[in-house]
Amino acid sequence: MTSPRLVSMSERAVFNLVPEIALIESLPAHLQKRFAHALQLMHERLVENLSWEQIALQSAISPYHFHRQFSELFNETPGQYLGRLRLQVAVNLLLSDSAWSVMDIAQHCGYSSSQALGKALKRELGVTAKYIRQIGKEYTPQQTADFIAKLAHPGEQQALETTLANAMPIELVWYPKRGMKKLRQADADWDSVFATYGKKSERLMGATPILHTDKRWDQIETVIGDWQISDARHDFTVPEGYYLCADVYLVSDVGYSAALEALFSAAKQRELTIDRSSYLIEMVRDIELEATGGVVISFQLPIMLE
16 A cells, blocks of 8 residues: 555645636736636626627637637637537536526527527437436436536547546545534535525535445435534534545536546555545535636545555
8 A cells, every 4th residue: 555645734735627727827828818708708608699709709819810729729619619518507407406497407508499408418418308307316426427528628538627637636634523513405416505505605514425425316315514613513423534635626517526536546546445434525615606606625535544
């Protein structure tokens, strides 16, 4: 077994697992600003169904140069990116929020009708909206990750989210026993939690039994609670021990799944034994409430050391 380097929380840095940010960092400063503005328009104004040419002009870039530079940098055309983005948002809503009708989701993502969304889902993913709803209940996390990986950012050899996740800093950290006050939250999905608690989500921690991580979503019993509360009010305890940790900035389900998969893979590569009697911990470190904002999550995988 490899010898781990133990670090304190103060030494750990947040890793950016957002392909768009990683890609435009290579551009000159003036182009970074314009591309960032174009990406912001794409994400914030999906409902308006703007064309990529309109987005280029509103970002002070000629459509010709925008198409050429975007395609070279992103490994897909602006039109392909917009189409993939619309599907990412639609699939996320279909998986996590049953309160939205298919028509509402279609309009929110810039499709002219629910039929147009249905055709895009069938063409690009080979499934219906109804089937994706079922995935959110009947698939395992790994099966879901494999499905949404079809919407990952294309890289030269593998999805860019996977490439980034494989490079994220991962450290072994000792945590004492921790407690929290369980929330009365019917749905333990993070999107639902964020919608309910907003900025207060930064007080929250999720604990999923390792033994449940291979189960279907509707069989997984994740506990979410407030850990920034007095000890006297705690009604759930996370055991002390070593945890393999990564603090990651995310904006998509694809990035979330890639980070978790990389963490489990790192344990295997380092010949570390996962404590299957304990919990996978997710602590919300920071959350941005804007439509295009992301979240910083500290993923913590329990480890047994001999």
